[in-house]
Amino acid sequence: xxxxxxxxFSSLGSLQVNSLGLATTNHNIANVNTPGFSRQQVNISPGxxxxxxxxxxxxxxxxxxxxxxRDRFLEGRLNQENSSSGRSESLTDGLQQLEVIFNETxxxxxxxxxxxxxxxxxxxxxxxxxxAARTVLVQRGQVLANNFLSVSNRLAALNAQSDRSVGSLxxxxxxxxxxxxxLNDRIVTTESTGNAANDLRDARGQALFDLSRLxxxxxxxxxxxxxxxxxxxxxxxxxxxxxxxxxxxxxPTGLTKVVFNGTDITSEFTNGELxxxxxxxxxxxxxxxxxxxxxxxxxxxQVNAQHQTGTGLDGSTGNDFFVPFTPSGGSNxxxxxxxxxxxxxxxxxxxxxxxxxxAAGDNANAINLEALQNQSLSISGRSGTxxxxxxxxxxxxxxLSQTAQQDSKVQAAVFTQAKQLRDSVSGVSxxxxxxxxxxxQRAYQSSAKVIQVVSDLLEEVINLIR
Amino acid sequence: MRVTDSGNSFDFLQxxxxxxxxxxxxxxxxxxxxxxxxxxxxPVGAGRSLILQASSSRNDQYLTNAQRAQxxxxxxxxIIENIQGLLNKSLELTVQGLSGSTTAESRAILAxxxxxxxxxxxxxxxxxxxxSYLFSGSxxxxxxxxxxxxxxxxxxxxxxxxxxxxxxxxxxTNLPGPDxxxxxxxxxxxxxxxxxxxxxxxxxxxxQNLQDLRSVLSNSDVERGKVAASLNYLEGRVNTIQSDTxxxxxxxxxxxxxxxxxxxxxxxxxxxxxxxxxxxxxxLLNVSLLDFLR
Numbered sequence: 001x002x003x004x005x006x007x008x009f010s011s012l013g014s015l016q017v018n019s020l021g022l023a024t025t026n027h028n029i030a031n032v033n034t035p036g037f038s039r040q041q042v043n044i045s046p047g048x049x050x051x052x053x054x055x056x057x058x059x060x061x062x063x064x065x066x067x068x069x070r071d072r073f074l075e076g077r078l079n080q081e082n083s084s085s086g087r088s089e090s091l092t093d094g095l096q097q098l099e100v101i102f103n104e105t106x107x108x109x110x111x112x113x114x115x116x117x118x119x120x121x122x123x124x125x126x127x128x129x130x131x132a133a134r135t136v137l138v139q140r141g142q143v144l145a146n147n148f149l150s151v152s153n154r155l156a157a158l159n160a161q162s163d164r165s166v167g168s169l170x171x172x173x174x175x176x177x178x179x180x181x182x183l184n185d186r187i188v189t190t191e192s193t194g195n196a197a198n199d200l201r202d203a204r205g206q207a208l209f210d211l212s213r214l215x216x217x218x219x220x221x222x223x224x225x226x227x228x229x230x231x232x233x234x235x236x237x238x239x240x241x242x243x244x245x246x247x248x249x250x251x252p253t254g255l256t257k258v259v260f261n262g263t264d265i266t267s268e269f270t271n272g273e274l275x276x277x278x279x280x281x282x283x284x285x286x287x288x289x290x291x292x293x294x295x296x297x298x299x300x301x302q303v304n305a306q307h308q309t310g311t312g313l314d315g316s317t318g319n320d321f322f323v324p325f326t327p328s329g330g331s332n333x334x335x336x337x338x339x340x341x342x343x344x345x346x347x348x349x350x351x352x353x354x355x356x357x358x359a360a361g362d363n364a365n366a367i368n369l370e371a372l373q374n375q376s377l378s379i380s381g382r383s384g385t386x387x388x389x390x391x392x393x394x395x396x397x398x399x400l401s402q403t404a405q406q407d408s409k410v411q412a413a414v415f416t417q418a419k420q421l422r423d424s425v426s427g428v429s430x431x432x433x434x435x436x437x438x439x440x441q442r443a444y445q446s447s448a449k450v451i452q453v454v455s456d457l458l459e460e461v462i463n464l465i466r
Numbered sequence: 467m468r469v470t471d472s473g474n475s476f477d478f479l480q481x482x483x484x485x486x487x488x489x490x491x492x493x494x495x496x497x498x499x500x501x502x503x504x505x506x507x508x509p510v511g512a513g514r515s516l517i518l519q520a521s522s523s524r525n526d527q528y529l530t531n532a533q534r535a536q537x538x539x540x541x542x543x544x545i546i547e548n549i550q551g552l553l554n555k556s557l558e559l560t561v562q563g564l565s566g567s568t569t570a571e572s573r574a575i576l577a578x579x580x581x582x583x584x585x586x587x588x589x590x591x592x593x594x595x596x597x598s599y600l601f602s603g604s605x606x607x608x609x610x611x612x613x614x615x616x617x618x619x620x621x622x623x624x625x626x627x628x629x630x631x632x633x634x635x636x637x638x639t640n641l642p643g644p645d646x647x648x649x650x651x652x653x654x655x656x657x658x659x660x661x662x663x664x665x666x667x668x669x670x671x672x673x674q675n676l677q678d679l680r681s682v683l684s685n686s687d688v689e690r691g692k693v694a695a696s697l698n699y700l701e702g703r704v705n706t707i708q709s710d711t712x713x714x715x716x717x718x719x720x721x722x723x724x725x726x727x728x729x730x731x732x733x734x735x736x737x738x739x740x741x742x743x744x745x746x747x748x749x750l751l752n753v754s755l756l757d758f759l760r
Contacts, residue, residue, distance in 0.1 A: 032471050099505045104516060111516040115523035122527045125629060126534045129598060129607055357625055361598055361606025361640070367630055373524065374633045387520030395513030398505025405506060416480055420473055427470030434755040 003057070008454050010047065010060025014447035017044055017061045021440040024066060028428045028436075036206025038068040038426035040198055068198040071425045075205060078418040079212035083271040085408075085415045086213040090276030092408045094162060095401035098284060101154045102394045110151060110292075111390050113144040114299070114373070118386075121370035124354050125363035129313065134349035138341055141321065145339040148296050152336045155289050159255075162281035166256045169214055169274045170248040176211045177229065177243045180204060184226040185241035191225045216271035232268035235260045255281065284400065290333065291393045294379050297335035299386060300325045302372050310353025310365030317358075319344055319351050321369075478747040485743055489736035495729040502722040511721040518721065522714040524633075529707045532631040535639045536700045538595050539693050542641055545593045545600060546690045549646070552587050553683050556580055556657060560676050563664045570667055577664035584657040588613055591643060601643035603627075610643045611654070618654035620644060631703050637696055646689050650681045 021042045031037040043066070047059035104111050120137040127133050183204040190197040204227060211217055211229070218230040222240070229238040237244060237260075244261055251257035257266045258274075269275045300322045307321040323340045325332070345351050355362030376383045384392065495501055505512035559576050562568060568576075591601055591611045598606035602622025610622040620643055628636035647653045656678045663671040 096504075096506070103504055104519075111519060112523070115520050119523060119527040122531055122630065126531060127596070127598070355604070357604060357623070359604035359606070359623055359625060360608070361602070361627055362604035362625055363627055363629075367628060367636065370630060373520070385520070387517055391513035391516035391520075394505050394516055395509045398507075398509030398512045401504070401506035402509055412480070416477070419476060420467075423470045423473035423476075424468040427468070427473050429468060429470045431755040432468075434759055438759060 004454050004457060006050070006057055006059060007450060010058070011447045011450040011454070013047065013060040013062065015444060017042070017063055018440045018444040018447065020063060022437065022444070025433050025436040025440065029430065029433050032428040032430060036202050036209060037428070038070045038198070038202050038205070039428045040066055040068050042066050065196065066198065067196060068201065069426050070205070071422070074418070074422045074425055078422045079209055081411070081415045081418040082209060083212045083216055085411050086273040087271050087276045088404065088408045088411045090273040091279060092401070092404040094158070094276065094280030095284065095397070095404045097158055098280070098288065099397050099401045101151055101158070102397050104394065110144075110147045111387060111394070113140070113147045114386050114390060116140050117144045118370055118373035121366050124352065125366035125370060128354040128363045128366060129360045131349060134352050137352060138346055138349055141341040145322070145341060148292065148336040148339040151292060152289065155285055155292075159281055159285045162277050162285070163255050165277045166258070166274065166281065167248040169277065170246050170258055173211065173214050173231070173274075174243070174245045176207050176214070177237050177245065180207045180211070180227060180229060180238045181241050181243045183207065184238065187225045188240075197225070212272065214272045215269055215274045232260065232265045235265060288393070288397060289336070293332040293335040295386065295389050295393070296339045297325050297327060297332035298377060298379050298389075300335065300339065302375075302377065303369065306365070306369050306372060307353050309356070311355050311358040312353050313350035313360060314348070315358050316351055317353065319353060321345055321352070475751065478743075478751065481743055482740065485736060485740040489733060489740055492729050492733035492736055495724040496726060496733055499724055499726065500722055501724040501729075508721070515718060515721045518714055518718045522711060522718070525707055525711050525714060528631050529704065529711070531629045532700050532704050532707060535629045535631065535637055536697060536704070538639050539697050539700070541595045542600055543690065543693050543697065545590055546646065546686060546693065549587065549590050550683065550686050550690070552583050552590065553653070553679065553686065556583050556660065557676070557679050557683065559583075560660055560672060560679060563660075564669055564672055564676065573664045573667060577661045580657055580661045580664060584654060584661065587657065588618060588654065591647060601641060601646065603640065603642040613654075616658055618652075620648070631700065631707075637700060641689060641693065646686060650685045651678045653682050656682065
């Protein structure tokens with residue numbers, strides 16, 4: 001009766017295997033939308049055959065393992081592209097906010113106020129003894145100075161915002177690192193029993209994906225299954241179940257620096273959202289501010305120098321029109337903030353030096369002052385009028401933003417491609433799972449039928465005895 | 467390559483986002499009429515637009531300057547015309563005084579007439595334009611000519627005043643009194659002398675004064691000619707500025723304004739593409755093998 005017994009047992013095994021297959025299929029379907037989930041499959045093989053007389057009889061099916069379909073190279077590439085996407089998107093965000101500050105295509109700003117300020121000198125020239133024209137000039141000067149101040153303030157606010165995001169990114173990195181360390185611990189424990197911890201590994205894979213968006217990381221798997229994660233230039237963030245956190249500490253300039261184990265590693269972030277935020281904070285905004293300071297300092301210097309040569313209605317000469325700015329150490333830092341019309345001139349518009357001779361109707365100096373706007377002046381090696389210098393600054397910022405947006409689009413396409421490749425290996429296809437359901441269902445039904453047949457046969461045998 | 471469900475919906479989302487962005491862009495171009503909305507739309511154009519704005523604002527100022535100079539010079543021209551009228555009248559009276567048939571009594575009457583003309587001339591020499599004296603050089607708040615016991619003194623200066631009507635060109639907008647009244651002899655002195663000579667029946671002096679008055683008149687023609695030349699130049703300049711303004715407007719429009727036809731076309735194309743993508747995907751995402759198994 002060996003044959004019937006064997007058939008009964010192998011059918012039982014088949015029922016178990018196929019119901020496990022159904023369970024796994026169900027698991028896949030349930031997680032079709034879970035980020036980072038890798039499709040799992042039941043690996044089965046035929047049972048060990050037993051020799052019977054002059055042949056071998058099979059003993060059914062057995063489960064070897066349940067494995068997750070994943071390709072660590074594709075995942076590595078996806079994480080890499082994720083880092084680049086994070087960087088380019090945070091850069092684009094920052095630059096788009098920056099260019100709004102310099103957007104004069106729809107409303108007036110520094111450019112328009114430069115024009116109207118110098119035109120006000122023309123109005124004074126048209127009627128040098130008219131107090132109204134002088135008052136307008138002072139107001140236009142104040143508007144110009146205030147525009148420089150308010151743009152500087154908005155730049156500072158944007159910089160503070162980028163700085164805060166550096167702090168919050170560091171917090172996020174630490175949280176994810178702690179999560180990875182925890183998963184490492186559980187994976188090592190689970191796998192020490194010999195089973196693959198597929199779902200824990202998926203969770204860890206997703207955590208690495210999230211982390212790679214924030215910063216440039218490197219990682220490798222230890223023999224025991226734990227993942228070692230390095231950040232920046234190879235600093236070990238997670239090793240086994242322990243982490244070393246990053247800290248966001250105030251630096252010497254008041255801006256946040258990222259510290260690892262007592263060392264300032266701020267400059268080591270070359271990718272991810274953190275790198276984007278740092279570029280905006282440390283390069284883009286300071287560059288814009290310094291171009292603004294240079295322009296402000298030049299306007300103050302030129303207007304004052306010309307103004308000093310003239311004489312006011314009250315006969316006084318050598319007066320400054322703007323509060324003079326003294327560069328410290330060859331840097332014009334702070335010029336845009338310090339921009340203001342001199343209180344002498346504000347207090348008494350007769351001090352405005354429209355004339356050279358001192359006569360009430362002499363407008364020679366006002367004409368010279370007005371002509372400053374047509375003069376080509378050199379600012380950090382580039383020559384141009386004030387309007388041209390400002391136009392260049394706006395064009396430069398626009399161009400940075402445009403490049404970032406284009407890069408961002410390209411990066412999005414590359415990321416999509418990497419994601420498609422990863423999904424083609426690890427993603428769940430419902431059609432495929434439907435076929436699996438059918439497959440396991442039919443096998444289960446057939447095995448059940450075999451059990452019924454064996455049962456019928458055994459009944460025949462029992463009836464023989466009766 | 468395996469195609470998966472989550473991959474499918476991710477792609478769909480990306481595609482719809484991209485198409486929506488394009489439609490949104492075209493829509494905002496159509497509704498605002500501008501293609502340059504942020505510097506990054508066209509960095510070079512944004513810089514160029516600022517420089518064009520500066521040029522057109524300067525151009526507007528030059529137009530104001532030129533028009534102000536025009537009205538000032540036109541006023542000056544009218545005053546010189548009146549002055550020439552007075553001088554011609556004085557000339558007539560002097561010629562009348564020199565005539566042999568004129569009696570001493572008539573000369574005395576002529577003398578008082580000349581005196582009246584001289585007073586009116588002083589009045590004209592002290593003419594103002596919008597509150598500032600026309601003939602006192604750059605000392606526009608100082609009354610140029612004062613008469614003390616028959617002696618007229620000039621209190622102004624000889625400075626010229628200019629206005630800028632071009633990046634490189636200045637136009638003189640004033641005429642210092644001495645150029646008109648003292649370039650070839652002191653007009654007020656000559657008139658005083660005529661008055662005195664008429665009263666004293668001194669035809670010899672009168673003869674000399676007649677000569678002097680003639681040269682003063684011809685000098686005034688020269689000065690008036692200069693004013694007319696400036697006015698002429700300004701008229702031409704105003705035309706140039708206005709056509710420059712038009713040119714700058716066109717250039718700015720080229721840089722900043724949307725091509726509406728093109729934008730509407732893109733809006734329609736974008737809408738069509740978006741609808742196609744959505745309807746295709748909504749069908750595809752609905753299809754599953756599970757629907758066909760029972």
